[in-house]
Amino acid sequence: MARDSTADAQLAAMGYRAELPRNLSMMSILGLSFAIMAVPFGLSTTMYITLTDGQSVTIIWGWVLVSLISLCIAASLAEICAVFPTAGGVYYWSAMLSSRKYAPIASWITGWLTLVGNWTVTTSINFSGGQLILSAIALWRDDWAPNEWQTVLMFWCVMLVCLLVNIFGAKYLDPINKICIYWTAASVVIIMITLLSMADTRRSGEFVFTHYDASASGWPTGWAFFVGLLQAAYTLTGYGMVASMCEEVQNPEREVPRAMVLSVAAAGLTGVIYLIPILFVLPKVEDLLGVANGQPIGLLFKTVTGSASGGFGLLFLILGILFFAGVGALTAASRCTYAFARDGAIPGSRLWSQVNHKRDIPLNGLFLSTIVCCLLGLIYFGSSAAFNSFTGVATICLSTSYAIPILISLLRGRKLVKNSPFSLGRFGVAINMVTMFWIGLAVVLFCMPVSIPVQADGMNYASVVFAGFTAISAGWYFIRGRKAFKGPPVAGVVGPDATPPSSTAGVDDGREREKA
Template identity: 75%
Template sequence: MDDNPARRTSATNDRKASIGEHAADADLAKLGYKGELPRSLSMLSVLGLSFAIMAVPYGTSTTMYISLTNGQSVTILWGWVLVSLISLSIAASLAEICAVFPTAGGVYYWSAMMATKDWAKIASWITGWMNLVGNWTVTLSINFGGAQLLLSAISLWREDWAANAWQTVLCFWAIMLICFLVNAYGAKYLDLINKVCIYWTAASVVIILITLLSMARGGRRSAEFVFAHYDSSLSGWPAGFSFFVGLLQAAYTLTGYGLVAAMCEEVQNPAREVPKAMVLSVAAAGITGVIYLLPILFVLPEVSYLLAAANGQPIGLVFKQATGSAAGGFGLLFLILGIMFFAGIGALTASSRCTYAFARDGGVPGSRWFGTTNKQLGIPFWGLVLSTVVCSLLGLIYFGSTAAFGSFTGVATICLSCGYGLPILVSVLRGRRLVKHSTYSLGRFGFIINGICLVWIALAIVLFCMPVAIPVTPSSMNYASVVFAGFAAISFGWYFIGGRKHFTGPPVVQDADPTIRGQAVVADDEKQIGRETSHTDVETKM
């Protein structure tokens, strides 16, 4: 008999965790896979990961030149609100599906399961490659933009200085290496890192808010400027169209929520916790964005001065003018750089899991390596290596175009949007039958919400291939469509070379059935947890 209440409680919690992990693995087996990764992540950790990948203060800062060129205050603030609401609709649509099919395959698995048997293979192939390229390019854009932002700190003291291509690419590679090492050899700390990210980001936003509004050494803008000023003359686009082109700032930032589906096999109750984390992270990101952007607009220097920044990253100059010193500006910039590292680590984590999940079903060449896990490290090591190498090589595009970062953000947004949209489209075309019993069901508003998502995604594909401003030069052109077409060619080429022979899609594919596969298993597992937990409590009292 154990008289220590703390020990009894700890033993009970450990027992619950063990039962929960077993139940999740059993449910995963019903979906066609064997659990190979440790289920060490909590809902708060997944929420932190999603929040880290979106990295609101960092994402809006590195892409600020886009909205400053295309509309300024109205685009920055109200564009953010609009895209936040649309992203919340997409996150809710994906959460509804994720609750039914919680696997690391994420969107490509969902497309296959909801399509008919005749279309399941091609639907999962297209969705899988869209999602994979989106994961790679969002990781690339986060870390490449981080390199540019880090080097821009020098311009706080020397405003005419700008890093050359080699300096930028080498700095980018260094950041990629750090993110790789943390993911490879610090995997056991990822749960802590994701949680710390939430507190770091919240504290950073509060500190920046108070500092900017209390100091404002460069003067303050009027409320009319902050909430109603619109100027698209710098873009060359028609006024109305310019607003939509400027939405890339918000759309790029608010893309990470769907990536966390790749972590489903590392969470104890993924059908409940991962969908919840998706929706909550978008809501939190939307609110964080408004709180962060408002003080920046109130102290915004002359737009022409910001857009003339030699390094292309104006946020440091905003901080410098508001604080009245280069050191003060760097202090605030340091907070953003910290968020960048959280985002880079989190994005590479999600990319490696996405690569692993797609490769184990034969969707990627070399699946015998990339579709395996390293038992000692407890991670898909070769999937991590491939993601790191692909991102590092894509960074070489910068030698051919100084607008490469804009292309990376554009193609990341397009690919992830398409990856999110395809399973939603399949669900709508099949009459939403497979999600009507989801624990996160959208109910009678499902068709309307799904429809809004699909219209936005179709619009986004066109918008984010557009250059930020016209007329364009070879160095300022948006090459998102070129990068997108390049990966599409690789995808189709591999499909005809080997994919159509070896790729069968997810291992469990069935025609649509009103009865949700896996839901009965979830209910049985929950009952089993209750029975075994009660039995354990009785034993500890004896």
């Protein structure tokens, strides 16, 4: 595909040289975002959370609530992305929206949050995928459960497949991302028809839409509902990650924002269509929560279809979605790593920011992302609830990284987004405020264990993982960052009021020059 000279010039105005081919379309980015969220897969692998914390009400209405909130967050990010379409994403936006004085530290904090969020969401997707693959064995052996080594090795195998696809199939990412949309839609329809046609017994509409039981959680009744929102919040998190692909898209100021918002809307609708039939045929909750492998969806499919083979057939469709999700998440994580290293914010940045021009990918950033994810999987040897830690810290990091540029824009009167091609207009302030309130609550919620009382091996270590990466980020900042890191480079104004990139007249850094 030919280069987009306008987009390349705009990127140059933001201080970067175009190094990656612009061979992705809006549909491809929509597919990538949809793949990372992987609605049927994400909801299936986290179903034990909502079955513990409220059941039907939390599953359905929690999903609807978080879908609406996620639309607000996606729209807020899209408005900013339309002005600053670069692979730096939220950390670049934080710098550009801040005053000069605070731009470096704002971009440093945001960058590390989004980097850790990308790594941990990739870890959680592929780790739960490994668990789900192993759970297929339990369809024929009810008393079998994988040990720690089997689980971690399977996780590493999934990571290896995703790495190889990203290396050798890089030029096919556009069709792969598009196929994801059709595979997911077809899977949801097939699962819905199969479950509803083969179920011997069905729940009532009252159960599906109004049943609430949080007795298994140990939490107070109302609070359990909010703790259970982790299922929906984790699934609906990855849409902001696609900002890292801006430098591989034609007309990114238009196409990437559209893809962000449309993917969340499509994911919300897909989730409702997927969840309602499952609740109508839901087997005994006690049986589902009692599975030895911790993944109840396989047993649910087996019970409803009446055979292990039937259960595996439906599970295979979910595993297909895992493929797209794992590949897409690792793609976005590698681009995020490359972009942040490009500005010297990661130890060994010169190495991780290199682009392999033979394959036109940031190969070293891809390797680093894969290695970090594989090392994080070792947490499972210390905690059987490691997946909770990955989902929690991924949701916290990505959510807070989204919040920082939105908060800065809000505090500064939304001046630099007022003429955005994707403007929220008069509703912008209200939408931004909803975003900030939710993310503040989410940070508290998703450090909580799914149920109480809790033992050490079942604890949600999200706060520990978060603190560990915070220590690395803070340590590197004091060792090198505070002296060497100046924030993203700026060569000229970007956005709708920009001076043409070919001109150097009236060059400004987008931070309004004041020292506030």
